[in-house]
Amino acid sequence: MANPGQGTRPIHLLLAWSLVGIPFLFGVLQTLKNALKLFQ
Amino acid sequence: MSGLWFLDRERTIAGPGFSRWMVPPAALCIHLCIGQAYALSVFNLPLTKLIGITHSAPADWKLTDVGWIFTLGIVFLGASAALLGRWVEEGGPRRAMFTAALCFGGGFLLSAAGVYAHNLAIVLLGYGVIGGFGLGLGYISPVSTLIKWFPDRPGMATGMAIMGFGGGALIASPLSVWLMAKFSTPTHVGVAEAFICLGLIYTCFMLMGAALVRVPAPDWRPLGWTPPAQATKLVTTANVYVYQALRTPQFWLIWWVLCLNVTAGIGVLGQASAMSQEMFPGKVTAVAAAGFVGLMSLFNMGGRFFWASVSDLIGRKNTYFCFFILGTILYSLVPSTGATGSVALFVVCFLIILSMYGGGFATVPAYLKDMFGTRYVGAIHGLLLTAWSVAGVLGPVLVNYIRQYQIDHGVPKAQAYNITMYIMAGLLVIGFLCNLFVKAVHERHYMDRQVPESAALAK
Numbered sequence: 001m002a003n004p005g006q007g008t009r010p011i012h013l014l015l016a017w018s019l020v021g022i023p024f025l026f027g028v029l030q031t032l033k034n035a036l037k038l039f040q
Numbered sequence: 041m042s043g044l045w046f047l048d049r050e051r052t053i054a055g056p057g058f059s060r061w062m063v064p065p066a067a068l069c070i071h072l073c074i075g076q077a078y079a080l081s082v083f084n085l086p087l088t089k090l091i092g093i094t095h096s097a098p099a100d101w102k103l104t105d106v107g108w109i110f111t112l113g114i115v116f117l118g119a120s121a122a123l124l125g126r127w128v129e130e131g132g133p134r135r136a137m138f139t140a141a142l143c144f145g146g147g148f149l150l151s152a153a154g155v156y157a158h159n160l161a162i163v164l165l166g167y168g169v170i171g172g173f174g175l176g177l178g179y180i181s182p183v184s185t186l187i188k189w190f191p192d193r194p195g196m197a198t199g200m201a202i203m204g205f206g207g208g209a210l211i212a213s214p215l216s217v218w219l220m221a222k223f224s225t226p227t228h229v230g231v232a233e234a235f236i237c238l239g240l241i242y243t244c245f246m247l248m249g250a251a252l253v254r255v256p257a258p259d260w261r262p263l264g265w266t267p268p269a270q271a272t273k274l275v276t277t278a279n280v281y282v283y284q285a286l287r288t289p290q291f292w293l294i295w296w297v298l299c300l301n302v303t304a305g306i307g308v309l310g311q312a313s314a315m316s317q318e319m320f321p322g323k324v325t326a327v328a329a330a331g332f333v334g335l336m337s338l339f340n341m342g343g344r345f346f347w348a349s350v351s352d353l354i355g356r357k358n359t360y361f362c363f364f365i366l367g368t369i370l371y372s373l374v375p376s377t378g379a380t381g382s383v384a385l386f387v388v389c390f391l392i393i394l395s396m397y398g399g400g401f402a403t404v405p406a407y408l409k410d411m412f413g414t415r416y417v418g419a420i421h422g423l424l425l426t427a428w429s430v431a432g433v434l435g436p437v438l439v440n441y442i443r444q445y446q447i448d449h450g451v452p453k454a455q456a457y458n459i460t461m462y463i464m465a466g467l468l469v470i471g472f473l474c475n476l477f478v479k480a481v482h483e484r485h486y487m488d489r490q491v492p493e494s495a496a497l498a499k
Contacts, residue, residue: 007057016065016252020072020204027210031334038331038387
């Protein structure tokens with residue numbers, strides 16, 4: 001049986017995706033910065 | 041579990057209005073953390089200088105001893121995924137994610153104590169055994185939940201989570217280096233403090249994933265999507281019990297498909313830096329090689345999302361055909377890039393190969409779902425991960441030992457990888473044949489036709 005809830009608001013989605021998106025982007029940018037050394 | 045009622049599967053059933061797009065971030069909270077395992081090597085050298093600080097003292101741990109931490113972690117990842125898959129499936133994703141968080145974070149904290157006491161056995165028990173259990177549980181915990189939330193795009197959904205595993209190393213590597221620098225002094229290497237910080241951060245982050253995750257109500261369907269009334273040739277609508285799947289040829293064919301695809305990628309992943317410098321002496325510097333490794337990590341990660349999403353459009357079997365055909369051609373091309381001195385072509389070949397290596401991991405849960413249904417897909421996926429463990433030994437052994445054999449027999453370093461590349465291409469041809477033989481699972485294996493006693497309860 002489904003639990004009662006208020007449903008998902010856009011702010012919930014934004015927060016949830018920011019929670020994982022910001023560290024993820026940080027990691028990708030750091031790696032990209034290192035990867036650019038290949039072309040130097 | 042009465043005191044931990046909030047972990048029960050029933051408590052995680054989503055209410056009306058819950059957006060399924062909340063579930064991928066929950067899965068990513070787990071996979072971005074456990075992906076740290078790929079970045080554990082940044083601790084290797086500091087762990088060998090805990091006493092000597094600037095150099096390895098005689099009482100310090102040897103690099104070969106430290107290497108066992110990662111090996112043990114991967115062994116226990118495979119073991120826990122294989123053994124606890126059914127427990128994960130039947131208890132629901134929140135209980136598994138919660139346990140994974142405690143194991144993985146707790147493993148770090150115990151390892152910190154081991155580093156303080158300079159006792160390698162405690163570190164092995166902490167990160168290797170307890171952390172390894174966290175790795176395995178965390179890896180499989182969101183798989184079937186994502187497939188149930190995205191029946192219209194299962195490849196994309198699981199690809200997103202498994203991409204997080206690749207991305208986890210990209211975050212952990214600079215974060216670990218930064219933390220060690222922060223806590224290091226002229227008389228102390230900051231490994232233990234870095235372990236404590238990582239343990240606390242990862243526990244919190246993974247617990248947030250456990251709090252966010254929901255399973256869909258049994259009658260839930262994506263808006264505007266109707267399930268296919270009949271199974272198609274290679275996509276079943278029935279379910280196969282987890283241990284019954286082991287009795288099907290399809291499971292073992294897909295096991296070999298994954299094992300051979302991973303073997304081909306994992307060997308070069310570990311040797312990429314040395315290989316690029318040895319094949320192009322004077323042309324590729326150590327700094328450029330490090331950049332190449334970074335670029336490979338990005339393609340390994342991006343390939344997980346890209347190829348798994350592509351598999352929703354062209355089918356899983358065709359996606360693996362792409363890996364094997366393209367991989368065979370590219371591996372066969374690599375020796376000629378060395379002979380002609382074409383660094384650009386060499387880089388392009390390996391970036392595509394690495395994207396398919398990641399793609400192989402990310403596409404396989406949806407392949408299993410197509411073959412065995414959604415009910416036990418997470419547990420079956422757990423059993424299949426033993427292929428990863430085998431490939432983890434096979435791949436590096438093939439690359440390293442054949443290279444050494446070639447060099448010992450007078451082959452110049454620049455050409456020492458040629459035979460290995462042809463062997464990899466050969467392995468991919470075998471993988472192609474295994475994939476070719478994958479047919480739909482026979483009806484006699486379906487749960488509603490042959491219900492094992494314990495599965496009847498689970499149903």
